[in-house]
């Protein structure tokens with residue numbers, strides 16, 4: 001497994017670090033000598049300095065576009081190729097809805113699996129979108145770049161930036177008055193939390209707080225919809241999982257950070273009047289999915305003739321998931337945005353009680369992992385080399401099953417895709433994406 005990009009890589013100097021490549025001395029000494037022997041050039045230089053000083057004396061005070069641009073460039077976690085000097089123009093254009101009633105949405109994690117689908121769906125119906133993603137290398141960045149290319153074609157501008165970059169968020173939110181924030185940026189994956197626990201705290205706790213701080217300070221506070229997870233139900237054995245069930249027994253650090261996010265969200269709602277909706281996603285799958293998820297790497301390994309490990313509980317108990325197709329989840333996300341009420345605060349001050357909601361977005365139809373493999377074998381027309389193994393004690397739970405009554409009632413959420421239909425679409429995409437382009441899956 002590759003490591004994440006260093007958090008402070010944006011602090012790297014612009015000057016190349018490798019010695020011998022940057023040779024300023026020869027040029028500057030040469031220029032200095034030329035300057036001394038050319039009085040006309042010296043006069044022009046003095047005039048230029050006076051002109052620059054006059055320009056700054058008569059410029060309007062801080063808060064202007066150029067001031068914002070300066071601080072964004074110098075302090076953000078950016079790829080120099082991706083964030084150009086024109087960012088404000090592009091962000092404003094990309095965030096402009098087609099009609100007056102449309103939304104202007106900041107989507108974090110836009111180059112992620114669900115982020116890409118949600119951004120495109122919003123753009124298609126006429127909302128204005130600005131995406132943000134740190135493009136870290138938790139999994140194949142080639143796939144993230146391909147998703148970004150899709151977003152580019154759809155007219156969605158994506159910043160390469162980390163949600164922990166408070167200055168960038170502040171500048172962005174001051175520049176574009178987002179009506180909504182769809183917060184999907186996160187360190188995902190249940191099992192990876194044992195390898196890199198800090199990445200979960202960095203993104204799911206610190207990053208979330210950084211985003212909430214920027215939103216609560218805004219003059220026009222946006223409404224926030226964000227991704228929690230079915231994993232918050234942890235060791236809860238009462239099924240199907242209802243929003244009223246206990247969520248204080250997480251089985252993984254990932255789940256603990258998502259649960260922490262729910263509590264943090266409540267605090268910001270209570271103190272600052274931010275309207276916040278948390279969505280508990282249940283094992284979302286589909287085209288453009290995440291290569292760290294079982295359905296994805298099972299597909300890759302079955303095609304390669306590599307053995308796959310299928311987990312089972314004690315006494316061969318079935319391990320099952322309420323696999324949810326991405327298009328169904330996207331509809332739930334859009335409905336959550338549509339029904340979100342305004343935040344009440346302003347510039348960090350609460351003006352009244354604000355909406356606070358949590359919904360399960362599942363499929364209400366758990367499928368054993370062995371059945372998932374059966375379907376994949378049928379679709380791929382390849383027999384899998386299976387190895388049954390006891391479920392490791394690394395955060396996995398035996399069973400998930402969503403009760404979606406609340407989401408159905410309040411969001412009109414109604415999943416319609418069964419696992420076989422959804423996997424068929426995934427396999428079709430997978431074969432086209434990795435087959436024709438000769439890319440290798442992670």
Ligand SMILES: O=C(O)[C@H]1O[C@H](OP(=O)(O)OP(=O)(O)OC[C@H]2O[C@@H](n3ccc(=O)[nH]c3=O)[C@H](O)[C@@H]2O)[C@H](O)[C@@H](O)[C@@H]1O
Pocket residue numbers: 188189190228229230231280281282283284292293294295309310311319320321369391396397398
């Ligand atoms: O519902 C959720 O909230 C979570 O869903 C998934 O987590 P998980 O359900 O564990 O999804 P996978 O990692 O794809 O695992 C699916 C099933 O396959 C099983 N599995 C996984 C890996 C493996 O090698 N063998 C195997 O049998 C797991 O035990 C699990 O039952 C996502 O990875 C999380 O980011 C997300 O938050």
